[in-house]
Amino acid sequence: MVTLVVATTTDPASINPAKALLAMPGWLPGPSFQEDMKSFAKQGVRLLQHHKSIVKEDNLDQRWEQVTGESVEEVIFLSKHTAVSNRPALTLHPIGVPHLKEAEIPPQGGKPGWAAPPNPRIGPWLRLLNNIASSHNLLPEFEITLEGTHHGPLTNKPTMFIEIGSTEEYWKRQDAAQVIALLVWEGLGLGGGAAVGNWSGENDKNKVLLGIGGGHYAPRHMDIVLKDGVWVGHLLSGYSLPMEDPKLSKVETNSKEIGGTWRESIKAAFEATKSAFPGGEILAHLDHK
Template identity: 80%
Template sequence: MVTLMVATSTDPASINPANELLAMPGWQAGPPFQNMKCFSNEGVRVVVHSESIVKEDDLDSRWEEATGEVVDEVIFFSKHTAVSNRPALTVHPIGVPHLREGEVPPQGGKPGWAAPPSPRIGPWLRLLKKIAESHNLVPEFEITLEGTHHGPVTSKPTMFLEIGSTEDYWKRQDAAQVMALLVWEGLGLGGGAAVGTWSRENDKNRVLLGIGGGHYAPRHMDIVLKDGVWVGHLLSGYSIPMEDPVQSKEGNTKVINGTWRQAIKAAFEATRLAFPGGEIIAHLDQKSFKSWQKNAIIGFLGEQNIKVGKPNDFF
């Protein structure tokens, strides 16, 4: 079982952390893989390509087919963009579960799909905060989750590690070093125990499925920053489109159209796949919903036998 680390040479926020990681001890070239640069260190493989980071689909299955090695998880280095231009170091799951069949995803992936979220997301967010603070990047850089979004398509537990939010910050070598250290320590390459390894035997087996709120998931973040909390997919408001029932074409006020049910089901199933034996509990950003939206979502979660939790349920 190997961890696949993916970077693209076209993005400084991707290749710089990869190069910082590869400058650490123990790396060897190979194995060969589809004209990409590859490096190995214990159970970790670094793959560097020259395409868009969100468009190179199925790298996990392609790696398995080419090398015979089973991929356990996929981690991507990437840049982050934001309207605010605020410097940030982010961690997030990927997918576009709200898109309808036939829609073209603007940033990779495929409609209705969500990759299994890496169980490391919560523990690594907390580790990232610790490392960034020790390197004096906080408070200049915000350490944050992001909602589930974009591609590329993968089928193994996946997460993105991103540096934002402008070109000046993408090129910051100190940020690249922090991201490389996150991977080095998080995967136990330095000799310590790996961080965020999921096991059915975990004492705490409750997993947060975030529903609602803004892209940076502030209400969910408040919980995930607590030690011991596991987190799966995070569906921001834009990923659960709901049409106002008053404006429904059917004229039936009980019908709430939109792909919100599809998105919730896909996110739940992918999270359950990533956390075998875990209890997946939905956490709603209550204030982000109108009453009819909240009632519809809670009703649907009940139909799907998905428990709704309060913050204290995850500690």
């Protein structure tokens, strides 16, 4: 079983942490995969570099298994983050667009109604990232935060994005790239220590948070993750819970129920979270904004 860490050369917030990671000892050339993609190997980790948009590399986990014969356990994407606030930030989040209707075209990859299994490392790595960023003097300049579930690419294995935001100035920050590289290095146990965030349903802290509602950065959900040490499943911000008032519909209807894809979104997020945390107790945490 291998972990895929994926970076693109088109994004400084992606390739710079990958380069910092490769500067650490013990990496070797990885299995041959495809001509336009380099791979590097250390223990059970495969670091991949390609030249495409990070959200368009669909089914990379399946394709890797078919070509190399190695089973993929999880996928971790390195990427940039953009925000209207332009605030410097280091973020983690699961992926999917479970709220979109079948006919809609996802603006940033994925497919309507789909949610990837959330990587169980998200919660433990948020806490680890907070510690590493603090020890490297990135706090309080950088905000450490979760994001709501959004965008692609399509994957079938537990997946998360790690991002540097929120403008080109910060995407290119070498100190931020080094912190992300250390997060991956320490979090996956590449330096010889224990990996952080390996899931076991027998763990005494087997409660998994399914965040429903609130803003994109889920501060109330995040407070529980940092305070109580729970695991993190999907986080559905308010915009991922579309609701339609039947009284406002221009079409004649006898329905008295709120329409929209909010039910489908919650169901897809719940099922994906359940698949990533077998044996876990999934707790819905509701926020309102």
